[in-house]
Amino acid sequence: MTDFSRTRSLFYLPEGVIYLDGNSLGPLPLAARERVARLMTDEWGGLLIKGWNKAGWMTMPRRIGDRVGKLIGAAEGTVVMGDTLSIKVYQALASALELVPDRKIILSDSGNFPSDLYMAQGLIGSLGNGHELRIVEPEEVETAIDATVAVLMLTEVDYRTGRLHDMKALTGKAHAAGAVTVWDLAHSAGALPVDLAGAGADFAVGCTYKYLNGGPGAPAFIYVAPHHADNVRPALSGWLGHQAPFTFDLGYRPGGGIDRMRVGTPPILGLAALDAALDAWEGVDMTEVRRQSIRLCDLFVAEVEKRCPALRLGSPRDGGKRGSQISFLHEEGYAIMQALIARGVIGDFRAPDAIRFGFTPLYIGERDVLKAVDILDDIMANRLWDVPEYRQRALVT
Amino acid sequence: MTDFSRTRSLFYLPEGVIYLDGNSLGPLPLAARERVARLMTDEWGGLLIKGWNKAGWMTMPRRIGDRVGKLIGAAEGTVVMGDTLSIKVYQALASALELVPDRKIILSDSGNFPSDLYMAQGLIGSLGNGHELRIVEPEEVETAIDATVAVLMLTEVDYRTGRLHDMKALTGKAHAAGAVTVWDLAHSAGALPVDLAGAGADFAVGCTYKYLNGGPGAPAFIYVAPHHADNVRPALSGWLGHQAPFTFDLGYRPGGGIDRMRVGTPPILGLAALDAALDAWEGVDMTEVRRQSIRLCDLFVAEVEKRCPALRLGSPRDGGKRGSQISFLHEEGYAIMQALIARGVIGDFRAPDAIRFGFTPLYIGERDVLKAVDILDDIMANRLWDVPEYRQRALVT
Numbered sequence: 001m002t003d004f005s006r007t008r009s010l011f012y013l014p015e016g017v018i019y020l021d022g023n024s025l026g027p028l029p030l031a032a033r034e035r036v037a038r039l040m041t042d043e044w045g046g047l048l049i050k051g052w053n054k055a056g057w058m059t060m061p062r063r064i065g066d067r068v069g070k071l072i073g074a075a076e077g078t079v080v081m082g083d084t085l086s087i088k089v090y091q092a093l094a095s096a097l098e099l100v101p102d103r104k105i106i107l108s109d110s111g112n113f114p115s116d117l118y119m120a121q122g123l124i125g126s127l128g129n130g131h132e133l134r135i136v137e138p139e140e141v142e143t144a145i146d147a148t149v150a151v152l153m154l155t156e157v158d159y160r161t162g163r164l165h166d167m168k169a170l171t172g173k174a175h176a177a178g179a180v181t182v183w184d185l186a187h188s189a190g191a192l193p194v195d196l197a198g199a200g201a202d203f204a205v206g207c208t209y210k211y212l213n214g215g216p217g218a219p220a221f222i223y224v225a226p227h228h229a230d231n232v233r234p235a236l237s238g239w240l241g242h243q244a245p246f247t248f249d250l251g252y253r254p255g256g257g258i259d260r261m262r263v264g265t266p267p268i269l270g271l272a273a274l275d276a277a278l279d280a281w282e283g284v285d286m287t288e289v290r291r292q293s294i295r296l297c298d299l300f301v302a303e304v305e306k307r308c309p310a311l312r313l314g315s316p317r318d319g320g321k322r323g324s325q326i327s328f329l330h331e332e333g334y335a336i337m338q339a340l341i342a343r344g345v346i347g348d349f350r351a352p353d354a355i356r357f358g359f360t361p362l363y364i365g366e367r368d369v370l371k372a373v374d375i376l377d378d379i380m381a382n383r384l385w386d387v388p389e390y391r392q393r394a395l396v397t
Numbered sequence: 398m399t400d401f402s403r404t405r406s407l408f409y410l411p412e413g414v415i416y417l418d419g420n421s422l423g424p425l426p427l428a429a430r431e432r433v434a435r436l437m438t439d440e441w442g443g444l445l446i447k448g449w450n451k452a453g454w455m456t457m458p459r460r461i462g463d464r465v466g467k468l469i470g471a472a473e474g475t476v477v478m479g480d481t482l483s484i485k486v487y488q489a490l491a492s493a494l495e496l497v498p499d500r501k502i503i504l505s506d507s508g509n510f511p512s513d514l515y516m517a518q519g520l521i522g523s524l525g526n527g528h529e530l531r532i533v534e535p536e537e538v539e540t541a542i543d544a545t546v547a548v549l550m551l552t553e554v555d556y557r558t559g560r561l562h563d564m565k566a567l568t569g570k571a572h573a574a575g576a577v578t579v580w581d582l583a584h585s586a587g588a589l590p591v592d593l594a595g596a597g598a599d600f601a602v603g604c605t606y607k608y609l610n611g612g613p614g615a616p617a618f619i620y621v622a623p624h625h626a627d628n629v630r631p632a633l634s635g636w637l638g639h640q641a642p643f644t645f646d647l648g649y650r651p652g653g654g655i656d657r658m659r660v661g662t663p664p665i666l667g668l669a670a671l672d673a674a675l676d677a678w679e680g681v682d683m684t685e686v687r688r689q690s691i692r693l694c695d696l697f698v699a700e701v702e703k704r705c706p707a708l709r710l711g712s713p714r715d716g717g718k719r720g721s722q723i724s725f726l727h728e729e730g731y732a733i734m735q736a737l738i739a740r741g742v743i744g745d746f747r748a749p750d751a752i753r754f755g756f757t758p759l760y761i762g763e764r765d766v767l768k769a770v771d772i773l774d775d776i777m778a779n780r781l782w783d784v785p786e787y788r789q790r791a792l793v794t
């Protein structure tokens with residue numbers, strides 16, 4: 001039985017803050033602070049260059065990849081850390097396309113995170129070979145999978161609405177049509193049970209600064225199904241993906257399996273923080289996280305709909321059909337969110353009109369949900385959002 | 398007048414260690430430790446998601462890029478931080494090739510860092526358009542530049558020997574032949590004066606964990622000459638290179654100038670450490686760093702040649718023709734370096750036979766050089782390297 005009061009004690013949450021934005025940036029795990037301090041002083045400071053061997057820096061991408069793999073149904077040796085999610089999308093998509101050389105269509109949907117679409121557009125421009133990015137609405141994906149599709153590239157949980165794709169069903173349909181799949185797990189990893197192996201996913205990528213609490217700009221991960229891993233050509237063929245990086249050959253020879261998806265020198269500060277952050281998952285049952293997440297989301301929806309009629313639900317009502325976040329829509333969403341933040345309820349805003357709230361059982365409970373609704377109710381009932389300063393948009397929304 | 402005793406006091410150097418490997422990983426700046434601790438507690442911990450605006454995280458890649466730019470002769474707004482050096486090589490090369498669409502040759506040399514060559518090979522594989530990587534010997538580069546060359550891609554300072562290319566002359570020759578240039582400054586930035594604008598360089602890239610002391614896996618940088626910056630197509634077109642990332646458009650529109658070379662969410666822990674590390678350069682005159690570096694290198698060469706005849710110089714003898722490192726060659730180089738490290742003299746080994754020593758005036762002085770030679774002399778004269786344990790190769794050499 002997962003003890004959520006224990007997991008809550010592992011995070012630093014400022015006094016007076018109800019943090020409903022862990023779907024964007026998870027809060028600081030106390031262990032990460034300690035781990036990074038130790039890295040700075042004892043490892044970088046004390047070991048200097050020897051840290052690569054003696055502190056195990058060089059093997060962190062694989063070792064931590066295995067830890068992430070456990071949370072997403074990936075076997076040992078199939079996940080590696082590094083770079084950013086956008087770079088990992090590019091790698092996965094470039095390799096995936098070469099597995100289906102006779103087809104030109106990349107199928108995605110308008111609920112995919114824009115950077116995934118942009119990376120596809122950039123890759124298509126480089127390939128110069130007639131590839132096409134076909135973007136349909138999320139509910140049209142299933143019927144759009146046909147024998148022209150080379151790669152089905154989707155984010156499992158929609159960043160705006162929380163809508164959840166059926167990874168297993170869509171992967172099966174893609175395979176039946178002769179396509180391969182690239183799944184973005186940005187809003188899935190740490191939010192709900194993911195079973196990459198069970199779903200037969202070909203490639204998957206994700207970030208670790210959301211539900212995995214790795215810190216701002218924490219390293220991304222990539223998964224390649226074992227039956228593909230030794231066959232794919234890495235488009236971003238960096239030295240740490242080489243079979244023998246320290247022989248300094250002039251010609252690239254890909255490393256075995258997932259190693260070839262490594263590129264450059266790994267970001268050790270970020271990896272150390274993430275490594276410690278992952279400790280929070282020891283003894284945590286993801287099915288219990290999922291059950292509690294749905295309970296918190298359902299409670300939030302019910303209370304907001306009862307008390308704030310001006311807000312329209314922007315997420316699926318059925319808990320089984322969404323991730324761990326809830327969006328409500330309002331044309332003054334931006335200002336409403338600023339008013340909430342000023343009162344200590346931190347969520348975020350996604351253009352054009354969504355206010356987004358993430359519910360993360362590791363550190364958020366029912367009391368937080370009810371208190372957040374009290375404050376939201378007060379703001380809506382008394383139009384506390386209707387002040388000019390809350391309409392001034394910041395660089396990052 | 399640069400005060401090198403002041404700069405030395407800014408770094409943590411363990412008792413009993415003579416650190417001659419700052420050309421691989423710079424030592425810990427005390428300010429970086431403080432800065433990262435503050436980032437963890439006050440910013441990530443205290444500000445949570447608000448750190449992106451309130452702590453200026455989102456603008457760090459440009460702000461720190463300008464700080465690096467000052468050290469490499471780049472105007473404000475022409476350098477941006479992010480990713481790893483290998484990724485930045487790919488970006489620069491992909492954009493450079495599209496500026497010369499009618500030519501297929503990428504000219505490089507065998508002294509380039511292998512990852513740069515590997516990234517070129519990976520890009521060529523994706524382009525599938527008949528491009529060719531032509532690798533010549535370093536001394537043949539000048540004569541190999543002809544009207545078939547699309548891009549001249551070189552590392553200014555050879556990672557093995559320290560040999561220094563003449564960036565201005567080779568760039569001029571490349572331009573005269575109708576080619577564009579990509580310069581890797583991994584062993585130049587912070588080691589010697591670099592004048593990208595004066596040399597007319599088109600693209601430049603580099604890492605920051607060597608002479609810039611940004612920490613293990615610190616973020617890389619990319620420079621694009623102002624007259625190219627608004628014209629190049631970013632192959633790695635991530636959301637933070639978009640003109641307006643937070644409008645979440647489905648189509649990519651490149652940001653203005655150097656911004657389009659941003660890709661994904663920036664690695665804030667690494668950027669914070671680097672930002673603090675760059676403080677060490679305030680009040681430092683790079684021409685004095687260069688003069689002192691040559692003095693230290695010359696002293697090392699003279700003393701080693703006098704006392705250790707079994708070691709053969711693997712670097713240019715003329716200080717003006719090398720970077721800030723010295724290599725000596727010996728077939729038992731690996732074991733010799735292990736023996737040195739066991740005695741507190743930290744350099745490194747590069748296959749097949751080079752022992753490498755970096756000389757970094759910010760924290761290394763004449764006394765360190767002489768003491769290091771004493772220990773090397775003892776090891777060579779008494780064959781202290783000749784024990785089995787020093788021959789066992791570690792993962793990272």
